[in-house]
Amino acid sequence: MHDLVIFDCDGVLVDSEVISNQVLVDNLAHHGLHLALxxxxxxxxxxxxVGVRDKARAMGAVLPEDWIDQIYAETYDRLRAGVPLVPGIADLLTGLDQKGIPCCVASNGSPDKMKITLGQNGLWDRFKDVMFSAHVLGTGKPDPKMFRLAAEHFGATAPVVIEDSHSGVTAAIRAGMRCLAYAPHGGGEKLADLGAEVITDMSQAHGLLGL
Structure with missing residues (x-):
């Protein structure tokens, strides 16, 4: 039985990735880089x-020095308009509570962003004291440090990570942790190749976690 579940935030707890990336698509188009969603x-x-900025510049985007502040402001404004929970997350959290399995959040996103997305869904109070952010730690995924610190905090010896990205799965595998990769829209093969167990619906996590 696992003694800790570590959730990524965007795309795993809250269905924010499409929203955030559409803001990015629109913004980059104004700076000369045209991408499909x-x-x-x-x-x-x-x-x-920072990685997005550097990669976008390498692809030809002409970005101002304060671009990161600009894109955060645009993204936060859009997220405040409403972000739903990922389907099935509420039931999964209830199942973990019933088994007495603790959980936390580990994200490359900022606490400010998570306060917006989790706050409107009733999860901020649940996770605010067990939240590990790259913005606070100074290092993000695919560095496994965030996951290792989370396990240390809980004294966990058998943690499992639920992720949705290449960098997140890589960090989990580097940390020596089991990883479930949530891929509802395809692309799971690449995450499986990294060592993750792919799920396409959160209800599949119940059986894999022994709930």
Whole structure:
């Protein structure tokens, strides 16, 4: 039995990736880089915004020095308009509670962003004291440090990570942790190749976690 479940936030707890990436698509188009939404998500999901900026510039985007502040502001405004929970997450959290299995969040996103997305869904109070952010730690996925710190915090010896990105799965595998990769829209083969067990619906996690 696992003694800790570590959730990524965007795309795993809250269905925010499409929203955030559409903001990115629209913004980059104004700076000379035209991408389709699916292409944008393939390139950038799971990365840090510094990494997004550098990759976009390498692809020809002419970005101002304060671009990161600009894109955060645009993204936060859009997220405040409403972000739903990922289907099945509420039931999964209930199942973990019934088994007494603790859980936490580990994300490359900022606490400010998670306060917006989790706050409107009733999860901020649940996770605010067990939240590991690359913005706070100074290092993000695919570095496994975030996951290792989370396990240390709980004294967990058999943690499992639920992720949706290449960088997140890589971090989990590097940390020596079991990883479930949520891939509802395809692309699971690449995550499986990294060592994850792919699920396409959160209800599948119940059996895999022994709930």
């Amino acid at each position: 699916r292409e944008c998500m393939s390139l950038f999901v799971g990365g840090t915004m």
